[in-house]
Amino acid sequence: MTATRVFTRSLRAGVRSLALHKLRSLLTTLGVLFGTSSVISMLAIGEGASYEAQEQIKQLGSQNVILRSVKPPDSPNDTNQTSRVVNYGLTRMDRERVEDTFVGIEKVVAVREIQQEVRVKNRSANPRVLATEPAYIDVTGRMVWEGRFITEEDDRSLNNVCVLSTELARYYFPLESAVGKRVKIGPDYFDVVGTVAPRMRAADDPAPAGEEVTGELFVPYQTAMRWFGEIQVKMRAGSRDMEQVELHEIIARVGRGEDVPMVAAAARTMLERFHDKRDHDLIVPLELLARAEETKRIFNIVLGSIAGISLLVGGIGIMNVMLATVTERTREIGIRRALGAKRRHIVSQFLVECVLLSVGGGALGVGLGLAIPLLVEEFADMRTIVTPAAPMIAFGISAGVGVIFGLYPAWRAAEMDPVEALRHE
Amino acid sequence: MITGTDTVAALEDVRRTYLMGSNEVHALDGVSFDIERGQYWSIMGASGSGKSTLLNLMGCLDRPTTGTYWLAGRDTGSLDDDDLSDLRSTHLGFIFQSYNLIPQLDVLENILVPIYYQDEPAPDAEDRARALADRMGLSDRLDHRPPELSGGQQQRVAISRALVNDPDLILADEATGNLDTQTATEILDLFDELSAEGKTIVFVTHEAHVAERASHILRMRDGRIEEVKVQR
């Protein structure tokens, strides 16, 4: 008989034998089902983690070391209930130290966040108002969309100019270009000189605080110092919080990638030496990548073990059921042998059934494996990516499990003595 | 050994010894005879006299401990397991007392099983199978499963299966043992027909009236041939 006819016939025969015991067949496939779905989920979560890390790095700049001010959780000032000013965070001195003493630094920019209402005619909102230096645009790699960014000249001359991110420009000036218009920041008017492309939101960014407006507004550092001063008033749940933070962020751009760990270490030492409060955070995008790789590794170990154990248990389950089937069908084997079946015919008959079981489990497992990453995204807020290779790998593994664990029962069937087998009741 | 040009099967001093613990059981103890094409042999003998052992050897399901068995011109002692399987699928037809059909296959598929295992099946094998089923009165049962059939019908399926590869030798072990008298007679008449058509048949039975239909009656006793009676 031609190979394809032999193949389709054994396939049909296999399906039919398995269909005789539907529940048993279904239960037998469960192990492989969970095994394959674990493989797919593992690959998807791993892919997602490294993609996320890469995106973050793209956004924060792989050669940057970022120092941020963080409000210390138990500031002793909190206990003084009256409106004392909470003082914490990075200082201009920190900035000087980074610039003057760190080796391998190319550029340093400081960012200060201003709490002010921004209005244009009757539209008003509280976007992030960032006082920063001209180099900000280079260090963060953001793109000027229209007009220009803040210049040295703006800073020196304390010009009342500002730059909007495009989504903010669209909010305030939905119908026309923002450049050349005026916005009112707190009590003062600023000229819009340019717009910059929006920033992708990184996973550990503070979520937009329930506001309808996202995006940022940039003003020259010195201008902001002059108009808005050092002390920020935050309205929170009816109470007034006064904070004094000199700088919210210092971004240090390292000249060569291999110097990043050194600069990160120096920054850590410096922060520890000059800040006795935990009022700062150090973000090293390169380390984020390492952390993502670590996450991926842990997921690979955990899910890999689950997958391995499930596939092993599934395989043993299939083997167990097939051994029982072989015994149950001893007489059938004897009949087939008497009618001319060779050993390999018997082997392939039972192997086909095993592979059908495991591939059936594998197919269901692929289904589940595609669903799990969706659930993970939904509930664990992790990014997952299913590459086309993943289901194929998982499917291949399940077929392999069928072959490996089917070989022994199939061999047992083929080695039976035909005379004995025919006598079997 | 000299065999006639039309010798289908020949046994020469065939012995089959089983080891039961330290005891040797001589199930066949030096058996020699030839079967010519077209002959119809009955094998008789008491239970345990070695009839089934002999039939298994002739069916290439088992091998002699010593001695030679020739089938279709070949010395089976020199053949490996695959060659013996080939002999079974192309030169032999088996009919068993308990029919031995495969329950999950339908009638037509059961008849075709020997064809499935042939290396080069005849292209018209399926037509042959249908024709045989037709002759056995099974043409409206082709898609039925064996458990849905009566004993007589099942044995007719088994006979069709034994004929589908146009075998040189048909081996039947107590083929009517499970059937009522009426049906048994019908089946025996069918064997007579097949014999008349020139088929070579070996039929194990313990019933004298069944043996009477054969051309040769071979009587076994303790693994030896007690008597060969030629009727015609």
Ligand SMILES: Nc1ncnc2c1ncn2[C@@H]1O[C@H](COP(=O)(O)OP(=O)(O)O)[C@@H](O)[C@H]1O
């Ligand atoms: N597999 C076996 N192992 C041991 N002894 C066997 C085996 N098969 C048959 N025998 C013995 O060989 C003898 C012949 O058996 P068998 O050919 O089945 O006789 P029959 O078919 O005439 O009843 C008996 O004594 C039986 O016990």
Ligand SMILES: [Mg+2]
């Ligand atoms: Mg017997």
